[in-house]
Structure formats: structure tokens, C-alpha cells
Amino acid sequence: MPLPPGLLLPLLLVLWPPRSAALEPISIGIAIGAASALTGYLSYPGFYCGFVECCPGEQDRPNGTALRLNLDAKLFGQHLAKEVVLKAVTGFINHPNPKKPLTLSLHGWAGTGKNFLSQIIAENVHKAGLKSKFVHLFLSTLHFPHDHLIKMYKDQLQKWIRGNVTACAKSIFIFDEMDKLHPGLIDAIKPFLDYYEQIDGISYRRAIFIFLSNAGGDLITKVALDFWRSGRAREEIQLKDLEPVLSVGVFNNKNSGLWHSSLIDRNLIDYFIPFLPLEYKHVKMCIRAEVESRGNQIDETIVQKVADEMTFFPKEERIYSDKGCKTVQTKLDFY
Numbered sequence: 001m002p003l004p005p006g007l008l009l010p011l012l013l014v015l016w017p018p019r020s021a022a023l024e025p026i027s028i029g030i031a032i033g034a035a036s037a038l039t040g041y042l043s044y045p046g047f048y049c050g051f052v053e054c055c056p057g058e059q060d061r062p063n064g065t066a067l068r069l070n071l072d073a074k075l076f077g078q079h080l081a082k083e084v085v086l087k088a089v090t091g092f093i094n095h096p097n098p099k100k101p102l103t104l105s106l107h108g109w110a111g112t113g114k115n116f117l118s119q120i121i122a123e124n125v126h127k128a129g130l131k132s133k134f135v136h137l138f139l140s141t142l143h144f145p146h147d148h149l150i151k152m153y154k155d156q157l158q159k160w161i162r163g164n165v166t167a168c169a170k171s172i173f174i175f176d177e178m179d180k181l182h183p184g185l186i187d188a189i190k191p192f193l194d195y196y197e198q199i200d201g202i203s204y205r206r207a208i209f210i211f212l213s214n215a216g217g218d219l220i221t222k223v224a225l226d227f228w229r230s231g232r233a234r235e236e237i238q239l240k241d242l243e244p245v246l247s248v249g250v251f252n253n254k255n256s257g258l259w260h261s262s263l264i265d266r267n268l269i270d271y272f273i274p275f276l277p278l279e280y281k282h283v284k285m286c287i288r289a290e291v292e293s294r295g296n297q298i299d300e301t302i303v304q305k306v307a308d309e310m311t312f313f314p315k316e317e318r319i320y321s322d323k324g325c326k327t328v329q330t331k332l333d334f335y
């Protein structure tokens with residue numbers, strides 16, 4: 001006996017691999033609408049969220065073990081960043097009642113893993129990571145390029161933050177190239193980072209703000225180099241060796257002094273996270289990870305070839321990679 005057409009759609013949906021990422025959102029929306037009209041499935045959030053990304057609820061706690069494993073597998077040569085992020089993110093996420101949003105300030109030269117780390121944090125909270133509709137990445141030079149439009153950017157940015165946190169309290173905002181961000185825009189973000197219970201009826205205390213910049217990168221390198229030259233292990237570098245250097249250095253840096261002083265003055269940044277310059281062996285680790293992520297077998301001669309193409313500084317000792325792991329991907333494309 002043929003099935004009545006009304007039963008066909010819900011049946012199809014049940015048989016369909018439900019977590020397929022290839023499904024088109026609009027058709028899913030229509031299909032789910034139809035299915036729920038027929039069966040009332042929509043009342044079951046687990047079913048709905050299998051198709052459409054949902055904002056994590058109060059009880060959804062990201063997995064700390066998974067975060068640790070992810071950091072170990074993907075972030076190389078950054079023992080300090082790893083330690084701080086694990087503590088900061090798991091602490092914040094498991095806190096029953098945070099007093100302010102989590103604000104992290106990531107410092108170091110390009111290619112040392114700042115973007116990677118932001119991505120890992122985003123993935124830990126929202127499965128789709130940077131592709132999640134609850135994760136927002138802003139690049140100063142791309143999103144806010146013109147100084148004369150600052151007033152408009154400011155209104156827009158505040159509206160976005162408000163709108164997105166209203167839609168999902170656990171939204172994540174990542175600001176890259178913080179040292180190039182106009183001070184006016186920093187003023188626009190500031191109220192959201194503060195210890196307010198609510199602003200106009202909206203609480204921002206579950207959101208995460210991540211700021212990325214090169215500021216302090218030269219001073220971090222100097223400390224690392226001093227350790228190396230005095231024969232001490234890189235892993236011996238502690239946060240306390242860098243924290244004073246970092247805040248003083250960043251204050252004195254003309255380009256970034258403004259944002260820093262205004263955010264630091266009011267203790268709006270919860271954690272400063274230094275990224276050390278990467279050595280030859282770390283570059284090799286990046287290359288191996290990249291080869292594996294492309295589903296290929298690791299060929300050590302190619303790993304060596306790619307690593308040898310990178311340039312290292314300082315001139316005499318050639319310890320640290322100029323661009324960190326940044327150009328690894330494009331270099332690998334040749335092989």
C-alpha cells in the first residue's frame with residue numbers, strides 16, 4: 001500500500017543522515033517547518049538542532065578534555081598560551097555566574113598561532129567554529145578601513161554586538177589587528193566588556209571577546225632570546241617573566257598604546273596571552289600537522305624541505321622563524 005504523502009516528508013527526514021553539513025539551510029527550514037506542522041517534532045530541540053545550529057544553553061558545557069587535546073594537537077611551542085587558555089576558558093565556562101564577559105588579549109608575531117588559538121576556542125564553544133553564526137570575526141583593515149566613517153562603524157558595531165548577544169548569550173567576538181583598530185571603535189566596545197549586570201535589559205556576561213595583536217611581539221621575542229642565550233629551556237619561561245614586559249611594552253608602543261591603556265586602566269582585559277616566536281622544530285610540527293590534516297602520509301624529506309625554505313632570525317643564530325608557521329600552507333601546495 002502506498003504511503004499517504006503527509007507521512008512521506010517526516011519519514012524522509014528521519015531516514016536522512018541528520019547531521020549532514022551539505023544540506024541547504026533554506027530547504028531544511030522549509031522541510032522542518034513542514035515536518036513539524038505534521039508531527040510536532042519542532043517541540044523536541046534535540047531534533048531541531050540536528051539540522052539548524054542552535055545557541056548553546058545554560059547547561060551546555062564545552063568539554064575541557066577535548067579543549068586540552070585540541071590544543072596539544074594543533075598549537076605548537078606555546079606552553080604559556082596553552083596553560084592560560086585552559087585555565088581561563090574552562091574557568092569561565094564552568095562559572096555559574098560570571099561577573100563580566102571573558103576578555104582575552106593575544107600578543108605575538110604573525111604566524112605564532114593567535115588565529116589558531118581563537119579558532120580552537122571558538123570550536124570548543126560552537127561546533128562549527130569560525131563558521132558558526134554565533135562566532136564573529138572582525139578584521140580592522142577589512143571591516144573598518146576608513147577613518148571618516150568611524151561614526152557609522154561605531155553604531156553598526158554596537159548594534160551587531162547587541163543584536164548577536166540578544167540572539168545568543170554565548171556569542172564570541174574576535175577582533176584581529178587590534179593595533180590597527182580606531183580608538184573610537186575601542187570606545188564603542190568598552191561598555192560591553194565591563195562589569196554591568198545588564199545594559200538595556202541585555203546581559204553580556206556569557207560572551208567571549210578575543211583581541212589579537214602584534215603588540216609586544218618584539219619584547220616577547222627578546223625575552224625568549226635571552227632565555228635561549230643563557231642556555232635555559234624555552235619551557236622555563238613563565239608568565240611572570242613576560243607580564244610586566246608585555247604591559248609596559250604595549251603601553252609604550254605608539255600604535256597600540258591607546259587601546260591598551262583604556263582597556264587596561266579599567267581592568268577590562270582578564271588575561272594577557274603571550275605567543276613565543278617559533279623555532280625550527282615547531283615549524284616542522286606545523287608542517288606535519290598540515291600534511292595530516294590534508295589526509296596525506298607524512299614524508300620527512302618534504303617536511304624538511306618546506307622547513308628549510310623558511311627564513312630564521314636573528315641573523316647569527318637563526319633560531320626563530322620570521323613568519324612563524326604562517327606560510328607553511330602555501331609552501332606545502334608546491335609539493
Ligand SMILES: *[C@@H]1O[C@H](CO)[C@@H](O)[C@H](O)[C@H]1NC(C)=O
Pocket residue numbers: 063064065066069
Ligand atoms: C570529552 O572529550 C573527550 C575526548 O575527546 C571524550 O573522551 C569525552 O567522552 C568527552 N566528554 C563528554 C562529557 O562529552
Ligand SMILES: *[C@@H]1O[C@H](CO)[C@@H](O)[C@H](O)[C@H]1NC(C)=O
Pocket residue numbers: 136137159160161162163164167
Ligand atoms: C551579528 O553580527 C554580524 C556581523 O558579524 C552582523 O552582520 C549581523 O547583522 C549581526 N546580527 C544582529 C542580529 O545584529
